[in-house]
């Protein structure tokens with residue numbers, strides 16, 4: 001089980017310092033929170049970890065592996081998965097197909113065997129379909145399996161994206177506002193699933209605006225404001241931190 | 253009319269279908285390559301030269317055409333790995349120009365502008381049918397495999413593909429190799445079927461025809477190129493005016509498709525059908541819930 005660690009990471013876009021000097025650790029087996037007001041740099045942190053953006057300074061490590069220079073597909077192959085704040089599904093593909101894509105890095109059959117259509121590759125395909133269906137079931141999404149993903153409601157699309165990320169069998173899972181736009185009941189339902197996923201040994205990073213939700217799920221929370229880490233600790237500790245209160249009041 | 257009257261048309265359809273798949277496979281992977289004429293020319297000259305000049309047998313000549321196409325596809329994928337969209341199109345068009353110019357310049361080998369004639373006709377309808385059947389099977393297997401899914405995600409959202417571990421360079425190269433191999437294979441077959449090969453056969457008309465097959469049929473499904481190619485091959489036969497104004501008709505169809513059915517006939521209908529299914533299921537669901545509420549506890 002590997003932790004993901006950011007060491008003094010900075011990122012600037014031209015003149016804008018989106019992330020400055022941030023160090024944090026996402027530990028396996030639990031849910032780590034990352035909160036902060038709008039524009040604090042949370043999504044940028046996820047983009048830096050996943051190799052979608054290059055960092056300006058600092059280092060990122062997964063266990064002993066240095067991810068600092070790695071590109072997106074390399075980071076993914078090392079076991080880091082994510083969801084996107086502005087949901088990115090293949091809108092015309094069916095929900096099932098969207099989930100199946102998540103299995104990409106676990107497919108064992110070689111390219112040649114897949115292309116020639118050997119029985120082993122058909123067998124693997126069938127077992128992947130079964131696994132995809134089981135995941136859909138777990139999220140209560142079975143009846144949408146054949147729907148085009150783009151036709152689903154916002155909340156359901158978020159679920160599909162999460163299922164896809166979980167299908168990829170991650171060691172680190174980064175969720176960017178996964179319950180945005182859902183009601184408390186739906187959010188709590190997903191919360192239970194996140195807890196299960198974390199319990200299975202995954203290091204989970206949860207970005208969220210809903211403080212109550214973070215409170216219920218996270219053991220350790222980091223607070224970002226204007227790209228800087230202004231507090232960290234248990235949810236109770238950070239919620240009473242004067243700097244955090246000021247940051248939230250000052251912007252809302 | 254008897255079958256014999258339609259046979260040349262069927263043969264033309266089968267050859268065109270091969271080129272259509274060569275074009276489709278790159279588009280499916282999200283590569284805007286228009287290199288199919290180049291691959292076809294390479295394969296075509298390969299088998300023509302081997303058979304007509306050196307008296308080589310058909311099967312190895314056509315297989316070599318396939319290999320040369322595949323190798324050319326792999327080689328072109330290397331410098332193109334950093335290009336996207338319209339830049340890919342321009343770069344692959346340059347490849348077509350290079351290959352066609354070589355056909356003009358290497359006169360001792362290729363016959364220059366006059367080309368090569370009197371190539372023995374070693375390929376017949378049955379051969380074409382057999383090869384096309386294998387290719388359709390291959391495309392079907394591909395489309396259901398992890399490779400097909402990787403192509404689909406790269407076409408629709410490269411970043412999502414990358415964050416799921418799909419290597420863009422690797423799968424784009426694979427698409428180019430398959431495209432090149434299919435282009436080379438059918439180019440090689442064509443030379444041994446039509447008696448003759450000349451550089452002009454691989455010009456603008458060839459390119460637009462192949463693109464039309466896919467834009468009409470769709471970039472994803474296996475059935476798409478079959479429908480697209482069948483329509484375009486049959487149209488000029490249906491009425492004389494359509495034949496006389498082939499270029500114009502082709503242009504009009506392209507424009508209409510891009511505006512009204514950008515996913516092509518087959519893929520477009522598939523998407524529309526799935527959306528209808530989804531709406532129907534939702535409606536059923538609502539009604540069930542309402543009935544439940546009325547019955548109440």
Ligand SMILES: Nc1ncnc2c1ncn2[C@@H]1O[C@H](COP(=O)(O)OP(=O)(O)OP(=O)(O)O)[C@@H](O)[C@H]1O
Pocket residue numbers: 013016017018036037038039040041042043044045085
């Ligand atoms: N690609 C980009 N180019 C330029 N500036 C960017 C880019 N991405 C983010 N920024 C800037 O970096 C800062 C941090 O943005 P980021 O999206 O990471 O915030 P966030 O904490 O995720 O906010 P939110 O809660 O609204 O999602 C913002 O000022 C934003 O405008």
Ligand SMILES: [Mg+2]
Pocket residue numbers: 042043044085176
């Ligand atoms: Mg954000």
